[in-house]
Amino acid sequence: MPTTPDPTRPMRPEDIERERSDWRAFYSKWEGTPGAELLEGFTEGGRLQEEEFRDLFRRHGHFEGKRVLEVGFGIGVLARLLRDEFPVASYVGIELTEASVANIQSESFPDSFRFEVCPAEEVGDRFPPKCFDIAVLHAVAHHFVDPATCFRSIAKVTRELLALEPNRSHPFRRYLERKVNALPNQPVETSYTLREWRGFLSAPGRQVRFSFTPYRLLPANVLNWRGLRWVPRPLIHWALKLDRRLVRVPPLRRFSYYLLLRAVYED
Numbered sequence: 072m073p074t075t076p077d078p079t080r081p082m083r084p085e086d087i088e089r090e091r092s093d094w095r096a097f098y099s100k101w102e103g104t105p106g107a108e109l110l111e112g113f114t115e116g117g118r119l120q121e122e123e124f125r126d127l128f129r130r131h132g133h134f135e136g137k138r139v140l141e142v143g144f145g146i147g148v149l150a151r152l153l154r155d156e157f158p159v160a161s162y163v164g165i166e167l168t169e170a171s172v173a174n175i176q177s178e179s180f181p182d183s184f185r186f187e188v189c190p191a192e193e194v195g196d197r198f199p200p201k202c203f204d205i206a207v208l209h210a211v212a213h214h215f216v217d218p219a220t221c222f223r224s225i226a227k228v229t230r231e232l233l234a235l236e237p238n239r240s241h242p243f244r245r246y247l248e249r250k251v252n253a254l255p256n257q258p259v260e261t262s263y264t265l266r267e268w269r270g271f272l273s274a275p276g277r278q279v280r281f282s283f284t285p286y287r288l289l290p291a292n293v294l295n296w297r298g299l300r301w302v303p304r305p306l307i308h309w310a311l312k313l314d315r316r317l318v319r320v321p322p323l324r325r326f327s328y329y330l331l332l333r334a335v336y337e338d
C-alpha cells in the first residue's frame with residue numbers, strides 16, 4: 072500500500088521505484104496506442120476534464136515563440152494542443168517511462184517536438200542551463216516523490232515555470248484525498264498547502280505567484296467512477312453544468328479551484 076510521502080522527508084529510492092513502476096504499468100497497458108486514441112478510451116469525466124485544462128492552457132500559457140519543456144507529458148494532451156494551436160519555437164516533453172514515449176511517438180509531430188524518458192529529478196543535469204523559456208506541468212507535481220528536488224532540477228533549465236494543480240490545500244479536501252490515496256494500487260499522490268508549494272518553489276532570486284481559477288466541486292475520480300455507469304448521460308451533463316455554476320459561489324470555491332503556480336527564475 073503506498074504511503075503518502077512526507078514533504079520534509081528525504082527522498083527514498085524505494086518510493087521512486089514504486090512511483091515509476093506504477094506509471095510503467097499504466098502506460099504499458101496502452102503501449103503503441105496513439106495519444107488521441109488512448110484518450111478516447113477514457114471515460115466521459117476524463118474527456119470533460121481535458122477540455123477544461125485545455126482552456127486553462129489557452130488562457131494562462133503564453134507559449135507562442137517559446138522553447139517549451141513539458142514535465143510529465145502523459146498521454147500528450149498539451150503536446151497536441153501546442154502542435155495544433157500555438158506556434159511554439161520548440162517543445163521537449165519528458166516522462167518516466169519508455170511506454171509513454173512510445174505512445175506519443177506513434178503520432179506525427181513536427182521535428183521541433185521531442186519526447187524523452189527523463190525523470191524530473193534528472194532534467195537539470197540532462198539539459199544546458201536555462202535552455203528553456205518555460206517549463207509546464209499539468210497534474211504532475213503532486214505525484215513527485217521529492218518535489219523540492221524535482222523543482223530545483225527544473226529551475227536549472229528554465230526561466231519560468233507554470234504548474235497547474237487541482238486544489239489540494241483545503242484541510243477537508245486533503246483529508247479526503249489521504250483516505251483515497253490509502254487505497255491499494257494508487258500512484259503516489261500528495262496534497263500540499265500553499266505554504267508547502269511556496270517552499271518547494273521559492274529560494275533567493277525566485278518569484279512565486281499563485282492564482283486560482285474556478286474548477287469543479289466534484290473531483291474527476293467521482294465522475295469517472297465505474298459505479299456511475301448506470302446514470303443516464305443527460306443527467307451527468309446536467310450535473311456537470313450545475314457543478315460549474317456552483318463553483319462560482321464564494322464559500323464553495325474554496326473546495327473547487329484549480330491552482331496555477333507561476334515561478335520566475337533569475338539567472
Ligand SMILES: C[S@@+](CC[C@H](N)C(=O)[O-])C[C@H]1O[C@@H](n2cnc3c(N)ncnc32)[C@H](O)[C@@H]1O
Nearest residue numbers: 094143144145146166167190191209210211214
Ligand atoms: C496525472 S498524469 C498527468 C499527465 C499529463 N500531464 C496530463 O495532464 O494528461 C501524471 C504524470 O506525471 C508523470 N510523472 C510522475 N512523476 C514524474 C517525475 N518525477 N518525472 C517526470 N514525470 C513524472 C507520470 O508518469 C504521469 O504520466
